[in-house]
Amino acid sequence: MTRTRPLLVGVVFAALVSLIGVAAPASAAPTNLLGGHGNFEAPGIASLSQNFAPGSSFDGWTVSKATVGLVRAFAPVETPPQGAQALVLEKVDGPGGPPAGAVCRTIPTIAGRRYAVSFSGAVSSGGSALIVVKLGAKSASVGPVTAAVPAVFRHYKVTVRAAVANALFCFTASKVKPGAFPIVDGAKVVDLGA
Numbered sequence: 001m002t003r004t005r006p007l008l009v010g011v012v013f014a015a016l017v018s019l020i021g022v023a024a025p026a027s028a029a030p031t032n033l034l035g036g037h038g039n040f041e042a043p044g045i046a047s048l049s050q051n052f053a054p055g056s057s058f059d060g061w062t063v064s065k066a067t068v069g070l071v072r073a074f075a076p077v078e079t080p081p082q083g084a085q086a087l088v089l090e091k092v093d094g095p096g097g098p099p100a101g102a103v104c105r106t107i108p109t110i111a112g113r114r115y116a117v118s119f120s121g122a123v124s125s126g127g128s129a130l131i132v133v134k135l136g137a138k139s140a141s142v143g144p145v146t147a148a149v150p151a152v153f154r155h156y157k158v159t160v161r162a163a164v165a166n167a168l169f170c171f172t173a174s175k176v177k178p179g180a181f182p183i184v185d186g187a188k189v190v191d192l193g194a
Contacts (some may be wrong), residue, residue, distance in 0.1 A: 032189040033107040033170075037061070038119065038187030039082040040070055048072050049092035054101075061103040065172065067091040068101035069184070076150040081120045082186035088124075089131070089173045096125055096179045102172035109135065109162035113194055117158050119187040120173075122151040127177030130186060135160040136167035147180055156165040159192065 032038065042059040051069045052058055058070070069092030072078050080086035090101045094167075109115065121131045123145045130143035140158035169189060175183040 017169065018045040033109070033189040034105075034187055035114070035192065037105070038185075038189075039086050040080075040087045040185060041083045043070075045070050045072060045085065048074050049088070051091050054186075058175045060105050062105065064102045064104045064170065066099045066101035067094075070105055071094075078122070078124050078151045078183060079153075081153045081181075086183050086185035087171065089129075089171060089184065090176070090180075092181070095110060096176075096181045097127060098176045098178075100129065100173035100176045100178050100182060102170050104134075104168050104170035105165050107169045107189055109165060109167040110191070111162055111165050114161050114192040115160055116190045116192050117160060117187070119143055119156055120153040120185045122153045122183045124151040124181040124183055125149065125179050127180030129173040129176040129180045129182040130158070131182050132170075132172045132174050133158055133160060134168070134170040134172065135189075136163045138163060141174065144175065145182065153183075153185065 036061055049069050049071045051067050052063045053067055054063050056063050069088040070085050071088050073084050117133045122130050126147045128144040130141040130148045132141040138160045140160050142156040171184050
């Protein structure tokens with residue numbers, strides 16, 4: 001009797017598995033097409049802020065318009081929600097306001113597919129601005145984001161469709177009021193499919 005018990009248990013187990021099936025592994029989290037580059041942690045800056053002029057590059061991002069900056073956490077004015085640094089779509093040590101800067105990088109898109117872009121955004125100091133996401137020729141904006149001190153980061157999500165493969169992805173701002181410093185951090189781009 002003791003020899004048949006393991007055999008019986010094995011047969012019952014096999015029957016149950018065939019009846020209910022084997023559970024599929026949980027699907028992996030969607031891939032962020034920006035990798036870790038949407039947290040704006042590189043290059044690590046030693047001072048409270050660092051500006052980047054048009055045409056300059058940092059961590060795979062290229063400044064395509066005006067001047068942008070990286071800013072370190074500076075309580076109580078700005079505390080980036082992801083890591084120690086955030087992207088400011090303005091010249092950090094300037095008066096704020098128009099014109100806004102822009103940063104871009106090419107990401108591995110597939111023509112015709114939709115992409116979810118999520119990020120934390122805020123406006124520091126004064127005024128307000130729209131934060132604009134561009135994927136190739138398509139764009140979407142959030143806001144107006146109104147300034148507060150300390151800067152209040154809110155989570156935003158927009159959907160854009162890629163018209164071409166390997167599209168240029170950009171952050172910029174529009175309708176920037178004087179004294180406004182639009183800030184972006186924790187950006188992710190995820191393929192939603194067709």
